[in-house]
Amino acid sequence: MTTRKESSESRCAKKPLILLMALAMAFVAGAKERVLFFVAHPDDTLACAGTMFLMKDMFELHVGLLTHGELGLGMKGFRDGTTKATRTKEEEAAAAMVGATVHWFDEIDGDAYPNREVCHKVADLLRKLKPRAIIAMWPLDHHLDHAMSSACIMKAIGLVGMREVIELYFMEQSYDSRTFIPAYTVDVADVREQKRAFIRKHVCQNKGDRMCALEMADAEMRAQRCGTYNVLGPSRNCVERFAQWDGKPQGSRCIFNELPPPKGWKQNWPDKQ
Numbered sequence: 001m002t003t004r005k006e007s008s009e010s011r012c013a014k015k016p017l018i019l020l021m022a023l024a025m026a027f028v029a030g031a032k033e034r035v036l037f038f039v040a041h042p043d044d045t046l047a048c049a050g051t052m053f054l055m056k057d058m059f060e061l062h063v064g065l066l067t068h069g070e071l072g073l074g075m076k077g078f079r080d081g082t083t084k085a086t087r088t089k090e091e092e093a094a095a096a097m098v099g100a101t102v103h104w105f106d107e108i109d110g111d112a113y114p115n116r117e118v119c120h121k122v123a124d125l126l127r128k129l130k131p132r133a134i135i136a137m138w139p140l141d142h143h144l145d146h147a148m149s150s151a152c153i154m155k156a157i158g159l160v161g162m163r164e165v166i167e168l169y170f171m172e173q174s175y176d177s178r179t180f181i182p183a184y185t186v187d188v189a190d191v192r193e194q195k196r197a198f199i200r201k202h203v204c205q206n207k208g209d210r211m212c213a214l215e216m217a218d219a220e221m222r223a224q225r226c227g228t229y230n231v232l233g234p235s236r237n238c239v240e241r242f243a244q245w246d247g248k249p250q251g252s253r254c255i256f257n258e259l260p261p262p263k264g265w266k267q268n269w270p271d272k273q
Contacts, residue, residue, distance in 0.1 A: 032059055035060070037064070038134060038153040041087075042068065042069045042088065042091035043199075046211070047174060049098075050192070054190075064103045066118070066152060069087040070087065070108070071110045073204060090202045090203060094201035097201065098198070105121055105122065112144075119159065120156075126157065131166070133166065136168065137171060137173060146173060167254070172243070185242075186256055188239060190260075200212055219237075
């Protein structure tokens, strides 16, 4: 006789298999595989904007945002709702450049938590999308909302039983990521100008083009650290870096190795640090 407890455990054990079968069916049917970028605020995706441009014709892109960044212009804009409206519009415009669908989870900027309700909402999105890969924010971050968004997506992955089948990566956020451990470096020099245009869609946070200048300078500094600048010359001075979740199954595919190769290089390469 099967006990209720055994039946529940059996269902849990079958979750990864069911999700893997769904991914395989989508692949066979010719549908584009999905990639979800999960961040805390509008403009957080600037750290991986170049990679999004490289992916946009290959994958169906989605962006999940924990907050609307409503504290980004001070308390007045927070209270009257104007900052939320402005930053929502700007993020939607940037996402449209890469053909991404945006999903909002309406936590409060500066007061975001991976609570039960929001984690289950994110889990529902994962069940709906069944993404092949998720690119999230690095868990150790100077901005606590960034860390909370990372905890939220990791909990949601656990809730739907996707840990054994999902490709989970973390983006390096300029000046905020702490003790970042890169596993993949993506050369985005060929879409450098598109990355700039993407950043500039976030007008309210880019006063005097400062945010754009800082991110592009950091992209060049990353290139110098990993050797692309020295190997391929000054024209290859724009890269983005990603960490890998330790639980990623050995021998599985890597989404970064399927991106279009940069000019003058056969494939994207592991970081040389």
